[in-house]
Amino acid sequence: MGEKESKKWVLMATARSPTNIAVIKYWGKRDETLILPVNDSISVTLDPSHLSATTTVAVSPSFDRDRMWLNGKEILLSGGRYQSCLREIRRRAEDVKDEERGICIKREDWEGLHVHIASFNNFPTAAGLASSAAGFACLVFALAKLMNVKEETTELSSVARQGSGSACRSLYGGFVKWAMGNKEDGSDSIAVQLANETHWEDLVILIAVVSSRQKETSSTTGMRESVETSSLLQYRSQVVVPRRLIQMEEAIKKRDFPSFAKLTCADSNQFHAVCLDTSPPIFYMNDTSHRHVQLCFLVHRTSYTYDAGPNAVLIAPNRKVAHLLLQRMLFYFPPPSEKELDSYVLGDTSILQEAGLHSRKDIEALLPPAEVKTNAPPQKYTGDINYFICTRLGGGPVLLSGDDQALLNAETGLPK
Amino acid sequence: MGEKESKKWVLMATARSPTNIAVIKYWGKRDETLILPVNDSISVTLDPSHLSATTTVAVSPSFDRDRMWLNGKEILLSGGRYQSCLREIRRRAEDVKDEERGICIKREDWEGLHVHIASFNNFPTAAGLASSAAGFACLVFALAKLMNVKEETTELSSVARQGSGSACRSLYGGFVKWAMGNKEDGSDSIAVQLANETHWEDLVILIAVVSSRQKETSSTTGMRESVETSSLLQYRSQVVVPRRLIQMEEAIKKRDFPSFAKLTCADSNQFHAVCLDTSPPIFYMNDTSHRHVQLCFLVHRTSYTYDAGPNAVLIAPNRKVAHLLLQRMLFYFPPPSEKELDSYVLGDTSILQEAGLHSRKDIEALLPPAEVKTNAPPQKYTGDINYFICTRLGGGPVLLSGDDQALLNAETGLPK
Structure with a gap:
């Protein structure tokens, strides 16, 4: 040749x-x-x-x-x-x-x-x-x-x-x-x-992708500014995290959801606390994120975590709790009128089916959760969420x- | 008798x-x-x-x-x-x-x-x-x-x-x-x-009272929960605050505004960081508060502080900076159509006059600040503020x- x-x-x-x-x-x-x-x-x-x-x-x-x-x-x-x-x-x-x-x-x-x-x-x-x-x-x-x-x-x-x-x-x-x-x-x-990924197969993950108009600080920039200006970051990394790491490894090993959820939420909170302790302060969570957190505390045993942005990653201990969570989320954050359900809830939509939510009508028919005062129409936040993704734990990289x-x-x- | x-x-x-x-x-x-x-x-x-x-x-x-x-x-x-x-x-x-x-x-x-x-x-x-x-x-x-x-x-x-x-x-x-x-x-x-109150008479204080629909955690309850659950609170109170106190007393004594502003903002940030590090997390600042903070960093040398709620208390080093601050705030947060200026900006309204803002029309005529991209209409947040109060330092209790x-x-x- x-x-x-x-x-x-x-x-x-x-x-x-x-x-x-x-x-x-x-x-x-x-x-x-x-x-x-x-x-x-x-x-x-x-x-x-x-x-x-x-x-x-x-x-x-x-x-x-x-x-x-x-x-x-x-x-x-x-x-x-x-x-x-x-x-x-x-x-x-x-x-x-x-x-x-x-x-x-x-x-x-x-x-x-x-x-x-x-x-x-x-x-x-x-x-x-x-x-x-x-x-x-x-x-x-x-x-x-x-x-x-x-x-x-x-x-x-x-x-x-x-x-x-x-x-x-x-x-x-x-x-x-x-x-x-x-x-x-x-x-x-x-x-x-x-x-x-087979160790704890019950876990269900629900991601809420938030419609955000605000430009966020890149995590590279944010981290640098936190290291330089937050007086809490060092304490977190040297004292709090090492303690939590041991507890988290134990919780995962034992599939102890209450401990897993408590640590996950606390560590997400603390990461955002350090962002807020940065100068200028970094705000990754917005009002919609705050509402999701509040809903998680209403749905028994749901864990949340937020990365460098307003999107919620919610972890339910099993499909039953995931159904309740999804129902409540869709009650407060229904799809906007121009969106069909199949472009609003993505991923493993079998959870949607199991929760009895087959169409927009099923969402409109959802009864107000217990926390809604009966004497006032419940506040809804249509348009605050771009879409949801239902998912689970998965495997590592594969060759195709x-x-x-x-x-x-x-x-x-x-x-x- | x-x-x-x-x-x-x-x-x-x-x-x-x-x-x-x-x-x-x-x-x-x-x-x-x-x-x-x-x-x-x-x-x-x-x-x-x-x-x-x-x-x-x-x-x-x-x-x-x-x-x-x-x-x-x-x-x-x-x-x-x-x-x-x-x-x-x-x-x-x-x-x-x-x-x-x-x-x-x-x-x-x-x-x-x-x-x-x-x-x-x-x-x-x-x-x-x-x-x-x-x-x-x-x-x-x-x-x-x-x-x-x-x-x-x-x-x-x-x-x-x-x-x-x-x-x-x-x-x-x-x-x-x-x-x-x-x-x-x-x-x-x-x-x-x-x-x-006569020690540092130049300071001008602008309070933005935010329209909030959310019920806030009372500070009594919030504090208790932070003490019980925040791993950062103790470090803050025992290590960070004692150091800041010395610096703040010094800044006040010397009327050193840059130091005063830096410490004020950092300590407000940290208080809210501790609230976020609480379980369940406490969110006192909302998206409107976040926007105010971002504006403060754009207006040269303005300090902000937030208590247990979304209202901003902004401290300007002098009237000149206060004018710039007020103009920028009113540009982004103009009075809603049903409100006259005199029920939207309260307190010492001479600052309003000095800033050339005599009526709603003057606010509508404000030019976009430098950070506004010329190719897009600037985002305005009409209705997010209930009213502003212009004020200053004052004296203690008096008998009437x-x-x-x-x-x-x-x-x-x-x-x-």
Whole structure:
């Protein structure tokens, strides 16, 4: 084969990675470049069929530079975070040989080969649902498969961490701990799985995506400002979180929902308290978020947690409680008139069916909950929620085989 | 004179007391009955011509029980807080003699004499503007005058404290510190004046009374829950506040506005952070409050502080900055169509005049501030504010002479 001919091959790998939501929060870095946190954190991985990133990475001698497309739009790869991930994975790359296709890449060749990356989220990127966690986890996982990286998932987590801190927790399903580590080079700041997604299958997760008009502080900026100005952050990270971490691991191990819920809510509250203790104060929760919290306290044994935005992630101990929760949420936050129920409640809609909610009419017919005073029409907040997602715990990243699942064309290496 | 005749006299005293706003916050009691706080606090006293309580207390042998009227409505005096104040003042009462009117009360007689109390706030009680601080300070001050109590104001502050904690700070004008004290009986938990109201006359205070539909947690309940559940409160009271107190006293002494503003904002933020760290979390600030904070950071050198509610208390270093602040506030929060300017901006409206705002038209003509993007119509929040009050620092309680200023009839001892 001539050189021109041999240049034609494109080698690809496609993966899907879940997003995750922290129940013991990560807020504050001790090293901004390596992304090393000021405390350990614990998350639950969400079912990737409802919330995930899919990423195809490709390599070819015909590529003249590294390129990336996010949700169909080309973006610049010059950012330090992408560069860190690419560098760290290339450093760990091994030989790849495909005699049939005439592909033979030596580990030392990777340095000179360019990659194409295409990534797609099955949920809105701007919705504040940790799209960067799923995205970087997926990128690192796919690149590691493509480049035949032999290292353990835990090792990969320290690479994903350099893309987006919480991405390291998206490399496992179920319950995941990100240990802050102590080393200066960050090599021990890694994610470990506490229990897989089958450990506690009863849990039901309901996400309320809030219609927010306000631009939020990015979590990178917010964290930096909290570290610099909050007098409570250090106390939280050094005294409160270590104590809570032990209790949370125990609660997860024993499937002790009351303890799990109490810790989850308390830690979400405290993270937002630290944001408020920052100068200028950071307000991620808005009036709608406040209302959700108040409703959670009315629905027996429901846990809530909020990330860097107004969206609520509600965790119910079982489907029965989830039905009550969903009914109450839809009573107060009914779909706006132009929206059908199937574009207002997404994900595992079997919960909706089980709760007897088959149409808009069923929602309109919901009786006022006990807290509504009978002598006044209940206050409703139509339009304050964009949509709900019903979901559950899910597994870690998986490799998707077959070119039809790839986001890049197998011949050209360009987006399909 | 026969007994019937002698029973006719009514002895009265009328006083007016200011409200106050803390710049280093009081949040959390170490003793609920004596109202002893977990940390020192510092407040500014507001001009009583705009915000104050007026109270008339009367005593007569013809009264058959203690009675009280608040803003014209009779209320029960059985509450422990009123009883504490009455008991403590009666304990300190001295002889009173008025030969002309045939009044002769020995100190031991007070125990057997009943009082009538009428109190009136010149601002809405429900507006969350520390009406209880002004009210209890006024009650204690007026009773002390009536009963010829000889003790110092500082001593009286420990009585007012037992009515409502922050009331002790309303016994002085200007800048006031409430020292938490260490004694079990609370006798050293008293207010002292740091500087009087003439010390820093440039300061301008703008209060934004927010239209709130939500019922708020009472501060008594909120404090108790924070003490019981917030892991940050203790650290705040033991570590952060003592440090800030020293800095705040220094800033006030030197009239150092940047330091004063920084500490005031940070301590307001932290108080609300502790509320959020409480379980269930307490949300006093709402979306409107958040918007005010963001505006304060845009208006050079404006300080804000929030008590247990969504109302903003904004402190400008001088009238020039106050004009800019008022213009910006009225740009984003214009009066609703049914309101005239003079019922929307209350208090010292000369600031309004100086800012060139004579009518609704002047507000409509305000140019968009620099932060407004020129390509989009600016977001306005008409209706989110009930009204503004322009005010300044003010003096402590004063005795009002003359029966025409009294709220009780001099003959009957009943409300006029």
